[in-house]
Amino acid sequence: MSSLFAQRVSRARRSVLRELLKLTERPEIISFAGGLPDPETFPRKILAELAADEILNNYEKSLQYTTTEGKRPLRAALTRWFSEDGLHYDMDQVIITSASQQGLDLVAKTFIDPGDAVFVSLPTYLGAIQAFRALEAELVGIPLLEDGMDLDFLEGAIARARRQGHRPKFVYVVPDFQNPSGITWSLEKRKRLLEIVSREGLLVIEDMPYRKLRFSGEPVPPLAALDEEGRVVVLFTFSKVLAAGLRLGALAGPRELVEKVVTMKQATDLCTSSLIQCIAARFMLEHDLSAHVRRLCEHYRLKRDAMLQALERYMPEVEGISWTRPEGGLFLWLRLPEQVDTERMLPRALEHKVAYVIGAPFFVDGSGRNTLRLSFSKASLQEIEEGIRRLGKVVEEELAGLPAGRTL
Amino acid sequence: MSSLFAQRVSRARRSVLRELLKLTERPEIISFAGGLPDPETFPRKILAELAADEILNNYEKSLQYTTTEGKRPLRAALTRWFSEDGLHYDMDQVIITSASQQGLDLVAKTFIDPGDAVFVSLPTYLGAIQAFRALEAELVGIPLLEDGMDLDFLEGAIARARRQGHRPKFVYVVPDFQNPSGITWSLEKRKRLLEIVSREGLLVIEDMPYRKLRFSGEPVPPLAALDEEGRVVVLFTFSKVLAAGLRLGALAGPRELVEKVVTMKQATDLCTSSLIQCIAARFMLEHDLSAHVRRLCEHYRLKRDAMLQALERYMPEVEGISWTRPEGGLFLWLRLPEQVDTERMLPRALEHKVAYVIGAPFFVDGSGRNTLRLSFSKASLQEIEEGIRRLGKVVEEELAGLPAGRTL
Numbered sequence: 056m057s058s059l060f061a062q063r064v065s066r067a068r069r070s071v072l073r074e075l076l077k078l079t080e081r082p083e084i085i086s087f088a089g090g091l092p093d094p095e096t097f098p099r100k101i102l103a104e105l106a107a108d109e110i111l112n113n114y115e116k117s118l119q120y121t122t123t124e125g126k127r128p129l130r131a132a133l134t135r136w137f138s139e140d141g142l143h144y145d146m147d148q149v150i151i152t153s154a155s156q157q158g159l160d161l162v163a164k165t166f167i168d169p170g171d172a173v174f175v176s177l178p179t180y181l182g183a184i185q186a187f188r189a190l191e192a193e194l195v196g197i198p199l200l201e202d203g204m205d206l207d208f209l210e211g212a213i214a215r216a217r218r219q220g221h222r223p224k225f226v227y228v229v230p231d232f233q234n235p236s237g238i239t240w241s242l243e244k245r246k247r248l249l250e251i252v253s254r255e256g257l258l259v260i261e262d263m264p265y266r267k268l269r270f271s272g273e274p275v276p277p278l279a280a281l282d283e284e285g286r287v288v289v290l291f292t293f294s295k296v297l298a299a300g301l302r303l304g305a306l307a308g309p310r311e312l313v314e315k316v317v318t319m320k321q322a323t324d325l326c327t328s329s330l331i332q333c334i335a336a337r338f339m340l341e342h343d344l345s346a347h348v349r350r351l352c353e354h355y356r357l358k359r360d361a362m363l364q365a366l367e368r369y370m371p372e373v374e375g376i377s378w379t380r381p382e383g384g385l386f387l388w389l390r391l392p393e394q395v396d397t398e399r400m401l402p403r404a405l406e407h408k409v410a411y412v413i414g415a416p417f418f419v420d421g422s423g424r425n426t427l428r429l430s431f432s433k434a435s436l437q438e439i440e441e442g443i444r445r446l447g448k449v450v451e452e453e454l455a456g457l458p459a460g461r462t463l
Numbered sequence: 464m465s466s467l468f469a470q471r472v473s474r475a476r477r478s479v480l481r482e483l484l485k486l487t488e489r490p491e492i493i494s495f496a497g498g499l500p501d502p503e504t505f506p507r508k509i510l511a512e513l514a515a516d517e518i519l520n521n522y523e524k525s526l527q528y529t530t531t532e533g534k535r536p537l538r539a540a541l542t543r544w545f546s547e548d549g550l551h552y553d554m555d556q557v558i559i560t561s562a563s564q565q566g567l568d569l570v571a572k573t574f575i576d577p578g579d580a581v582f583v584s585l586p587t588y589l590g591a592i593q594a595f596r597a598l599e600a601e602l603v604g605i606p607l608l609e610d611g612m613d614l615d616f617l618e619g620a621i622a623r624a625r626r627q628g629h630r631p632k633f634v635y636v637v638p639d640f641q642n643p644s645g646i647t648w649s650l651e652k653r654k655r656l657l658e659i660v661s662r663e664g665l666l667v668i669e670d671m672p673y674r675k676l677r678f679s680g681e682p683v684p685p686l687a688a689l690d691e692e693g694r695v696v697v698l699f700t701f702s703k704v705l706a707a708g709l710r711l712g713a714l715a716g717p718r719e720l721v722e723k724v725v726t727m728k729q730a731t732d733l734c735t736s737s738l739i740q741c742i743a744a745r746f747m748l749e750h751d752l753s754a755h756v757r758r759l760c761e762h763y764r765l766k767r768d769a770m771l772q773a774l775e776r777y778m779p780e781v782e783g784i785s786w787t788r789p790e791g792g793l794f795l796w797l798r799l800p801e802q803v804d805t806e807r808m809l810p811r812a813l814e815h816k817v818a819y820v821i822g823a824p825f826f827v828d829g830s831g832r833n834t835l836r837l838s839f840s841k842a843s844l845q846e847i848e849e850g851i852r853r854l855g856k857v858v859e860e861e862l863a864g865l866p867a868g869r870t871l
Binding site for chain 2 (some may be wrong): 064
């Protein structure tokens with residue numbers, strides 16, 4: 056049987072995180088592992104009303120097939136939503152996807168031939184690694200600095216990829232409050248990246264699941280708003296601003312390109328759920344998604360602040376320990392001294408009843424073993440304080456070289 | 464920009480049918496074109512109640528991410544549903560998909576390397592052609608006879624594909640009330656196909672969207688129920704038995720294979736909508752889907768009968784005109800004399816205010832220009848009678864060689 060599998064299957068790996076996440080789900084553990092939005096933020100009363108009404112009174116549309124591009128009222132609402140960020144699209148430049156993971160898959164299908172080079176940061180979003188690997192991209196890792204990718208490194212890497220016979224296709228970025236690092240790109244780096252892709256004839260895939268979740272500081276324009284050549288494809292998802300279980304998002308970009316993506320989507324799933332689209336369209340038309348997002352920001356800001364304060368308080372003051380201070384999103388990123396392996400440290404953390412996500416899977420070059428991701432979205436303020444206290448102890452014990460099972 | 468597209472994009476074509484279908488949507492036209500289920504059959508009151516209840520009272524699950532494999536209650540309900548047909552799966556052999564088009568995409572991703580040979584009938588389901596072409600399969604067409612594929616032809620085609628360097632991977636079949644032809648495979652052919660794939664070391668993809676919509680005659684066991692070697696992958700969808708707009712289905716098969724499909728699905732969309740899964744699971748647990756399907760069969764049987772009777776009455780009695788008499792499903796298939804080109808005939812049909820789907824796109828070898836598909840699912844009994852009367856006139860005029868715009 057296994058001789059019948061496609062080559063991409065032998066290369067694809069199931070996420071190690073999935074297995075690790077299972078360990079962290081015991082109720083006594085304070086988990087900063089999963090990147091789940093807080094379900095208490097889902098506007099359930101409104102969604103329940105809209106769902107029932109759409110099913111009862113609009114069943115001829117909400118329960119029937121729809122077009123591959125998606126429902127027009129939803130696409131129209133999204134063009135207005137995007138324009139708040141300086142992104143001016145016509146409706147036919149915006150198509151509905153089954154959340155941004157499908158956006159990644161469609162981008163991969165549209166652009167990647169086996170061996171084509173795709174440039175991602177170190178670290179980068181795991182779902183992107185999986186989507187691009189599944190279409191057999193050659194993933195090239197570029198260090199991520201505090202203000203975005205190391206663009207000198209990127210220029211060298213593009214040249215190297217060409218020399219090695221890998222056709223460069225696009226640079227994948229999550230420029231606002233990146234998963235996993237929480238890092239936001241500076242305006243200068245955004246502009247310079249656009250110059251580079253223009254010179255090199257490449258595209259940028261700009262994934263913006265967290266962009267609207269800014270708690271502090273000033274918004275930086277999206278790359279797509281700075282793009283004058285039609286080189287940026289935007290991926291958006293409702294997962295973090297409405298509800299993750301809907302599985303709804305959008306892809307927007309140059310018309311010629313979006314048309315090809317539609318052809319690929321047709322082959323992939325015909326269309327995204329009509330019912331889910333109808334519910335989201337009604338929400339955007341009759342309720343104020345921006346106001347809802349402002350409430351989310353307030354909610355998550357408190358949690359981020361609690362986590363940053365707890366880290367100041369409980370992390371040992373040791374050379375080589377640092378963490379990001381994100382201005383939004385759901386995650387921050389902890390770097391430990393080089394000798395620490397966060398996968399090896401995980402059993403000790405679970406003993407102390409605290410969990411995180413190991414950093415290495417987010418690095419396509421196998422580095423990052425001394426890093427970890429902390430999500431502040433789901434734990435309560437009390438749990439954040441207590442969980443980081445426990446994590447401080449775990450790190451202390453690890454640095455002291457204590458065998459697992461022994462505590463300080 | 465276009466130099467950045469993957470090779471599969473230049474080969475993929477958007478469905479010509481989509482463009483043609485737009486022509487048929489004018490309200491004065493009686494359309495037998497779209498394969499849409501009748502929205503009046505969607506159990507909207509129950510679905511509205513379940514949706515509201517799941518959102519209000521189970522929001523921590525229904526609006527949150529779920530596992531790639533899908534919700535366990537739904538998968539458990541599906542194992543019981545499948546067992547009614549002699550298909551005995553453990554829950555971990557059944558995964559949830561975003562309807563069967565995603566099942567086709569995942570099968571393609573899991574098995575097809577560029578140039579691999581996939582065997583489909585002439586005609587076959589258009590969505591399958593698109594999904595397999597998008598992953599760059601070499602599609603090999605096998606004539607479809609009244610009782611299933613021409614299996615002698617298939618054996619020769621497998622040998623030819625090997626000689627030409629195309630690795631054979633699987634045979635794709637819709638053995639019950641096929642879209643587009645309405646044809647059902649005999650038990651003998653099902654058994655013989657399993658012998659062939661066993662000898663050749665191939666798989667069968669058994670797509671069963673219409674299987675439960677049997678109005679007359681006796682059910683024939685699914686290939687998967689006859690399979691003793693674990694060579695059959697089953698695709699199921701809720702589109703035709705519950706509501707198409709949900710975009711919900713399942714894939715079932717040998718454990719080793721399903722595991723790989725899950726890895727591909729993770730890269731494709733992480734998971735199918737939790738909310739939609741919760742609604743369908745509740746429907747299956749608290750209501751009787753089989754009883755609902757029996758009511759559907761009664762509803763569609765009357766329409767099929769009306770269409771068959773109208774065809775007898777209104778089709779000219781001419782050598783070379785024939786149609787299928789399906790025992791279920793949503794479609795029947797009309798074959799016209801060789802000189803008729805149903806695409807060329809379509810403007811005449813639209814003049815007479817009746818529409819159908821041209822046959823050629825369902826044939827991977829470019830044949831079938833004298834065929835067309837008639838869907839009896841959505842028109843009323845009166846519309847069926849009147850629409851087929853008009854179609855009879857269209858065919859008469861076409862055979863008389865009248866220029867378009869002139870009527871008999």
